[in-house]
Amino acid sequence: MNSVTVRTLLVRGMLAGVVAGLLAFGLAYLIGEPSVDAAIAYEEAQSHAHGHGHEGVELVSRSVQSTAGLATGTLVFGIAVGGIASLAFCFALGRIGRFGPRATAALVAAAAFVTICLVPFLKYPANPPATSDPGTINQRTALYFLMIVLSVLLVVGATLLGRRLAGRLGNWNASIVASAAFVGATALAMAFLPAFDETPADFPAAVLWEFRLASVGIQALLWAAFGLLFGYLAERVLVPGTADETASGTASRSAAPTAPAAP
Structure with missing residues (x-):
């Protein structure tokens, strides 16, 4: 290209x-x-x-x-x-x-x-x-982007795995194995990364x-x-x-003569 x-x-x-x-x-x-x-x-x-009222000035309405x-x-x-x-x-x-x-x-x-x-x-x-707690915003943002990076790397790895296995297992079976590997690795990453539960009860x-x-x-x-x-x-x-073939085909059908009705 x-x-x-x-x-x-x-x-x-x-x-x-x-x-x-x-x-x-x-x-x-x-x-x-x-x-x-x-x-x-x-x-x-x-x-x-809690008696706090409004704090500060709203810069953007x-x-x-x-x-x-x-x-x-x-x-x-x-x-x-x-x-x-x-x-x-x-x-x-x-x-x-x-x-x-x-x-x-x-x-x-x-x-x-x-x-x-x-x-x-x-x-x-x-x-x-x-x-959410404003004090954890930096940590939450960093972990969120880390999760994005891990997800991208894992899907690339799953794609390479699927291509390598396609010759031996066939495209369908290789795709299933690669998808299962991606899901398993993603679940493992999620289990090890810290979680946040800050929503008020x-x-x-x-x-x-x-x-x-x-x-x-x-x-x-x-x-x-x-x-x-x-x-x-x-x-x-x-x-x-x-696009040209579609347009010409439409024009040809519209220009084609209509067969006369049977008597």
Whole structure:
């Protein structure tokens, strides 16, 4: 794959990331922000109950945080992951099996969602405001990124293992063995890494559940949208005759004469 094609795919990957980021923003605003508001209300109620009241000055209003701030964050994230995932697509195309551009894009997006979103979430799930100790934020952040790095390394190792075993066991059996190895190694890593249980006992369980479910749903939507849209755009770049053949086939069918009805 030459540099011009890679650059074209990189641009289209970032465009797909913009669209995916917009969709993620819409879902985050609809299902994520209500649980954040509920958590903030709980935090304020606890502060008043203990006589603390409001401390400091709010630099950015809540309305700006939930609209412009949220949109900026999701768009920047979408562009970043779109660019990185498009480069991963360029490397993976033709190396992970006889898959076309659309299937490869879908597999890359699915693998990215599992390794950098789902697996770290299972060990260190997202928490709304008022459910974590500010004093442990640095430690929690470091361990979360460590879990991401471990997940990526383990999936790369599982992929190499599957490719090595494919000649002896066949693709299907090798994939099962590699997947089992990845799950087992991930579970072992999770068991040894420290956990955090800082959520107050009286924090509404429904709010915590809704926030975490929204966090996973937003990520799933972003990666699914990116995988589908980028696969379509990549196919138009790598298989340019596909769109022309589809258009010409449609035009031929519309221009074909209709057989007269039988008397």
